[in-house]
Amino acid sequence: MSAEAPHVKGGLGQSILRKEDARFIRGKGNYVDDIKLPGMLYLDITRSPYAHAKITAIRTEKALKVPGVLAVITGKDLAAANLAWMPTLMSDKQMVLPTDTVMYQAQEVAAVVADSRYAAADGAAAVEVDYEPLPVVTNPFKALEPGAPVIRTDRKEQSNHIWHWETGDKAGTEEAFRSAEVVVGQDLYIPRIHVSSMETCGCIAHMDSVSGRFTIYMTTQAPHAIRTVYALVTGLPEQNIRVVSPDIGGGFGGKVPVYPGYVLASVASIKTGHPVKWVEDRSENLQADSFARDYHIHAEVAARKDGTVTALKVKTLADHGYTDAAANPSKFPAGLFHIITGSYPFAKAFVEVDAAYTNKPPGGIAYRCSFRVTEAVYTIERMMDILAHRLKVDPAELRLKNFIPPDAFPYKSALGWTYDSGNYAGALKKAMEIIDYAGLRREQAEKRRRGELMGIGISSFTEIVGAGPSHTFDILGLKMFDSAEVRIHPTGKVIARFGTKSQGQGHETTYAQILAEELGIPADDIRVEEGDTDTAPYGLGTYASRSTPTAGAAASMAARKIREKAKKIAAHLLEVSPDDIEWKDYAFRVKGVPTKSKTMQDVAFAAYTNHPQGTEAGLEAVDYYDPPNMTYPFGSYICVVDIDKETGQVKVRRFVAVDDCGTIINPMIVDGQIHGGLTMGFAPALLEEIQYDENGNIHGGSFMEYLVPTAVETPHWETAKTVTPSPHHPIGAKGVGESATVGAPPAIANAVVDALQPYGVEHIDIPIHPWKVWQIIHAGAPKTG
Amino acid sequence: MAVSARPIAPAASLSTRSAPVVRIQVTVNGSPISAEVEPRTLLVHFLREVVGLTGTHIGCDTSHCGACTVHLDGKPVKSCTVLAVQANGRQVRTVEGLEVDGKLSAVQEAFVEAHGLQCGFCTPGMMMTATALLARNPNPTEPEVRDAIRGNLCRCTGYVNIVKAIQLAGKKMQANPTGPGGSP
Amino acid sequence: MIPPAFEYYAPHSVDEAVALLRRFNGEAKVLAGGHSLIPLMKLRLAEPAALIDINRIPNLSFIQEEGTHLRIGATTRTNDLLDSELLRRSYPILPDAAQEIADPLVRNLGTVGGNVCHGDPGNDLPACMLALGAELVTVGPKGSRTLPVSDFYKDTFVTALDPTELLVEVRVPKARARQGSAYQKIEKRVGDFAIAGAAANLLLDASGRVETAGIALTGVGPTAILASAASGALVGQSPDDQHLGHAATLAGTAADPNSDLRGPAEYKRAMASVLTRRALDRALARARGGG
Ligand SMILES: Cc1cc2nc3c(=O)[nH]c(=O)nc-3n(C[C@H](O)[C@H](O)[C@H](O)COP(=O)(O)OP(=O)(O)OC[C@H]3O[C@@H](n4cnc5c(N)ncnc54)[C@H](O)[C@@H]3O)c2cc1C
Numbered sequence A: 001m002s003a004e005a006p007h008v009k010g011g012l013g014q015s016i017l018r019k020e021d022a023r024f025i026r027g028k029g030n031y032v033d034d035i036k037l038p039g040m041l042y043l044d045i046t047r048s049p050y051a052h053a054k055i056t057a058i059r060t061e062k063a064l065k066v067p068g069v070l071a072v073i074t075g076k077d078l079a080a081a082n083l084a085w086m087p088t089l090m091s092d093k094q095m096v097l098p099t100d101t102v103m104y105q106a107q108e109v110a111a112v113v114a115d116s117r118y119a120a121a122d123g124a125a126a127v128e129v130d131y132e133p134l135p136v137v138t139n140p141f142k143a144l145e146p147g148a149p150v151i152r153t154d155r156k157e158q159s160n161h162i163w164h165w166e167t168g169d170k171a172g173t174e175e176a177f178r179s180a181e182v183v184v185g186q187d188l189y190i191p192r193i194h195v196s197s198m199e200t201c202g203c204i205a206h207m208d209s210v211s212g213r214f215t216i217y218m219t220t221q222a223p224h225a226i227r228t229v230y231a232l233v234t235g236l237p238e239q240n241i242r243v244v245s246p247d248i249g250g251g252f253g254g255k256v257p258v259y260p261g262y263v264l265a266s267v268a269s270i271k272t273g274h275p276v277k278w279v280e281d282r283s284e285n286l287q288a289d290s291f292a293r294d295y296h297i298h299a300e301v302a303a304r305k306d307g308t309v310t311a312l313k314v315k316t317l318a319d320h321g322y323t324d325a326a327a328n329p330s331k332f333p334a335g336l337f338h339i340i341t342g343s344y345p346f347a348k349a350f351v352e353v354d355a356a357y358t359n360k361p362p363g364g365i366a367y368r369c370s371f372r373v374t375e376a377v378y379t380i381e382r383m384m385d386i387l388a389h390r391l392k393v394d395p396a397e398l399r400l401k402n403f404i405p406p407d408a409f410p411y412k413s414a415l416g417w418t419y420d421s422g423n424y425a426g427a428l429k430k431a432m433e434i435i436d437y438a439g440l441r442r443e444q445a446e447k448r449r450r451g452e453l454m455g456i457g458i459s460s461f462t463e464i465v466g467a468g469p470s471h472t473f474d475i476l477g478l479k480m481f482d483s484a485e486v487r488i489h490p491t492g493k494v495i496a497r498f499g500t501k502s503q504g505q506g507h508e509t510t511y512a513q514i515l516a517e518e519l520g521i522p523a524d525d526i527r528v529e530e531g532d533t534d535t536a537p538y539g540l541g542t543y544a545s546r547s548t549p550t551a552g553a554a555a556s557m558a559a560r561k562i563r564e565k566a567k568k569i570a571a572h573l574l575e576v577s578p579d580d581i582e583w584k585d586y587a588f589r590v591k592g593v594p595t596k597s598k599t600m601q602d603v604a605f606a607a608y609t610n611h612p613q614g615t616e617a618g619l620e621a622v623d624y625y626d627p628p629n630m631t632y633p634f635g636s637y638i639c640v641v642d643i644d645k646e647t648g649q650v651k652v653r654r655f656v657a658v659d660d661c662g663t664i665i666n667p668m669i670v671d672g673q674i675h676g677g678l679t680m681g682f683a684p685a686l687l688e689e690i691q692y693d694e695n696g697n698i699h700g701g702s703f704m705e706y707l708v709p710t711a712v713e714t715p716h717w718e719t720a721k722t723v724t725p726s727p728h729h730p731i732g733a734k735g736v737g738e739s740a741t742v743g744a745p746p747a748i749a750n751a752v753v754d755a756l757q758p759y760g761v762e763h764i765d766i767p768i769h770p771w772k773v774w775q776i777i778h779a780g781a782p783k784t785g
Numbered sequence B: 001m002a003v004s005a006r007p008i009a010p011a012a013s014l015s016t017r018s019a020p021v022v023r024i025q026v027t028v029n030g031s032p033i034s035a036e037v038e039p040r041t042l043l044v045h046f047l048r049e050v051v052g053l054t055g056t057h058i059g060c061d062t063s064h065c066g067a068c069t070v071h072l073d074g075k076p077v078k079s080c081t082v083l084a085v086q087a088n089g090r091q092v093r094t095v096e097g098l099e100v101d102g103k104l105s106a107v108q109e110a111f112v113e114a115h116g117l118q119c120g121f122c123t124p125g126m127m128m129t130a131t132a133l134l135a136r137n138p139n140p141t142e143p144e145v146r147d148a149i150r151g152n153l154c155r156c157t158g159y160v161n162i163v164k165a166i167q168l169a170g171k172k173m174q175a176n177p178t179g180p181g182g183s184p
Numbered sequence C: 001m002i003p004p005a006f007e008y009y010a011p012h013s014v015d016e017a018v019a020l021l022r023r024f025n026g027e028a029k030v031l032a033g034g035h036s037l038i039p040l041m042k043l044r045l046a047e048p049a050a051l052i053d054i055n056r057i058p059n060l061s062f063i064q065e066e067g068t069h070l071r072i073g074a075t076t077r078t079n080d081l082l083d084s085e086l087l088r089r090s091y092p093i094l095p096d097a098a099q100e101i102a103d104p105l106v107r108n109l110g111t112v113g114g115n116v117c118h119g120d121p122g123n124d125l126p127a128c129m130l131a132l133g134a135e136l137v138t139v140g141p142k143g144s145r146t147l148p149v150s151d152f153y154k155d156t157f158v159t160a161l162d163p164t165e166l167l168v169e170v171r172v173p174k175a176r177a178r179q180g181s182a183y184q185k186i187e188k189r190v191g192d193f194a195i196a197g198a199a200a201n202l203l204l205d206a207s208g209r210v211e212t213a214g215i216a217l218t219g220v221g222p223t224a225i226l227a228s229a230a231s232g233a234l235v236g237q238s239p240d241d242q243h244l245g246h247a248a249t250l251a252g253t254a255a256d257p258n259s260d261l262r263g264p265a266e267y268k269r270a271m272a273s274v275l276t277r278r279a280l281d282r283a284l285a286r287a288r289g290g291g
């Protein structure tokens, strides 16, 4: 920005420092476990060692003898209050505590309330439970075989099949495949992974029996939705429920669901009249909180010999664990999986998904992505590479040949999405230039001659975020709008409240920047608040990169409503007609006489001290923004890997990420979001996975086995941008928190597979462990060509 | 709900009342703190719940994440894997001890300026490790920084800006060793 | 996760510590760095009646050469191995291994004695001590004894140490001219326990042939494994590609790995060979005066 150009301090496009940091760097953040209320009790949970078993007895005597233990809650107690089961967002139901059967290892079996954290832990260890093991099913294919043990005997279907969903033109797609010149197909498994935000989940529930007020401090990404769900489930009057989402130590989707622990703490508080704190351990978090992915995908692409793609066919089996508790607010059971046509103009496509129950905890939450978008992007970007391999063309060339061209937007995909804007070739070409793609290919050819293994992988993803238009998105009927309430004080300072909830994204800063831009008030003078349902306007929360597309848009719209009114006051102050006033360069100016002007601060003071007759005093507005469409961020990533032939170890040497998230509010924060997202894309590509053995024992249930990347193996990310604004968002922004998590895994997988081309492989399932690479290298001598 | 015969009342401290306790004295951020604790009390719980300094966080139960990092006699350690009794008679410095006389340390300043934090949960531990690193090596290379923080996990930032922040803090210290933020 | 309750003692002398161990007769555990023990107690996989904290015993933390040996005190911290000029110069295998252990925070507390006594096949120092031909000096109710590390590891978490005994120091034969040692490890993620690790220690004679050799493995069996056949095959030989390769192959044969999340057994066995070769190459370069 040139020094001359008019700007407001902290407006759009400026890398201002974050307002929230002041407390975090002093250790003065206020996370749920930091809150201590007078008279607070602690809750700990006894969990099942079995993945599937009948509970024949629960003995609480020993636990109750532990000094400090006050009560033990079991499923029977909850059943009496009709609270043993709770509804999920997917019209399924989930146990709070089992009355007779546990369905996954580490499932909650009993809750112990004590006067200290340590006593609660001792009590939980002292609860004695007798189990009768039942046959375990952890493989969803086996779960659907005839004669498989039925997990959910409570359902009238008496089957492990949950639902079938399909979309697209089946007949047309089949026809396109029949006439295709080339068809490639591949099975891809995307394993279970866990968001592992550094803060685990927890709450403090407090029922004040005198006032009837129920307050819950809770690690939730969606406080308002929780309040309404609580009101509906418990029957407590909604005005008496207050949900406070304090500082959140990372969410990434894992803090959207309602977990049994929250309900147990609530019940314990209602029963005891004391505040009750429950904070889970990391192992509980990894073993029992909702998971992401677990999709078994078969994909086929039809193309012409020249590489032009024509049709896509995908058949998927989704493993949901013992209940479908997906945190998916769309009307599609597989979320937005049908973004799977990606950046390419497939004329025909057909997608079908079946969902199965297994003896695992609930799956189906996001892992820093919109609902099932990562699965979709991984599939299509891997398939494009497989096609390139089969046709012996360069994967960059194949993509450039096929991309939906910039002039085709808004573009309607074969599966029904209307992409708002894009310039896919622009992003890929920029990435190729930064990384010197041609040079890398030369280096690779050279190394191949010497027998060294180096690979280059591309991913040109299209995201779909910003849930969302109310016709398609709701949580139990609550439409997926979001909100901003903006109030300008007499001195021209602002307080703004939102229905979303930051978990590290920096809303206190970026929302202030949007408002600064719209109101001409420096961001420093704008205070942003979220997370307290008593004060914030109703909203659906923060996940799926929806905050900027929805609440960010609401901020703009609320500010513009304020400007409408302010214009009248300015006209009054300038003694001209409102029609003669324009908002230009951050002030109300008399048309043609730009020096005659009033700032928003002038107007604000007047709004309380000198408002014109016939106008209400005050200067504030609320906006509930229901976006007309989703936004479609995109980008192209290029990854370079080197492989140690003897050990199979993969090292990411370089990774260039070119992102396009439309208008950029704060470049520093956007880059930070991309760095973090890339790392959460790197993780499942090379390190993270949760497995279950045939007895349903979890592998990866603690940080000992669940390998979150450290600074050492995480690449030094290189980032760049193109800017293609969203035509329907008030400031053209698209949302960026998750693009990189979605885009990175296929770039890395493609690079590894590319490095192993001499061995003729077309696919390796992620995470790509050293031993998998070693097995390929040692399976046979390199083929020539 | 099965209820114990005892009246429901919270305990005075972390420990259950009947367990044997030992008296310890720990100097926390320069102030001597004396308290009775159960031997099994973890230092992190002592700091958070007895001393009331909640800036030191708990991110795991297997000593992997480093959210709980504090200095014990000047060296960074994982306070979830130290017993409070082990700190008896010793010096502990926490994130709350980084700011001195209202002046942020170089590391604190640099974390803000380089956007080295997002959700802030790993940040106190990360800054304590960084502070110890810079005290030994004020001009670390990127690989040295990355190696030094390998016991501190961050889920939000992807580390790039944390590395930058630590290197920036080193430069600040060297440029102005006695000024605001001059100490690590 | 909260450890179960226990009694706590912080003796100020070895004798006092041994008396306490004797009093609890197997029910007490020594607390050194605590970075294996406390995690186990949090998981309630270990529930000792008492902890005997040896960190307040003076003179248990040192690294020094004396007479025919290098002596390392039991409570010497893992990071001290990295910082020691003496070790970097003459016993580089120990700083090699220390750099691979966990992370700098863990290493600030974890001790050499704890790493050696814990009996986890994933610990990195046991293989180093095996390759170096170290001895352990312990004190128990019956007095002091010295036993070779090669007799120490019985099974996973089972060692020759009596529960009433305290390890006080590790003794390594003093390094000589033309000696070189190295440690190599691969892991899935930095700081994780090894997929496999290999320790090598070579002494060359004046003609450049191998005079003595020590090779040992981490993470590929129920305990750290001394690969005697591999080292035996080198003695008296010229350390050329063929002999080093042969020794590496034999080391792979000595491995006895399980398949687990770190990889299938065949992979780990192959890695034992690959890493042995790399460690031997490095040790040889060092024996010849290189890095
Ligand atoms: C996150 C993490 C990662 C790790 N990664 C690695 C790794 O990669 N490689 C590796 O080698 N280690 C690793 N460790 C283990 C770490 O090195 C431990 O410090 C070490 O295993 C034990 O040493 P300690 O001093 O902490 O022993 P403690 O935990 O105090 O004790 C361990 C055991 O040894 C006994 N003991 C200790 N000292 C004595 C003594 N002097 N006499 C008799 N008995 C004694 C104790 O009673 C106990 O049974 C890791 C630990 C953590 C937490």
Ligand code: FES
Binding pocket: B057, B058, B059, B060, B061, B062, B063, B064, B065, B066, B067, B068, B069, B078, B079, B080, B081
């Ligand atoms: S809390 Fe994770 S290492 Fe201490």
Ligand code: FES
Binding pocket: A198, A249, A250, A504, B116, B117, B118, B119, B120, B121, B122, B123, B153, B154, B155, B156, B157
């Ligand atoms: S900033 Fe969130 S974990 Fe590091």
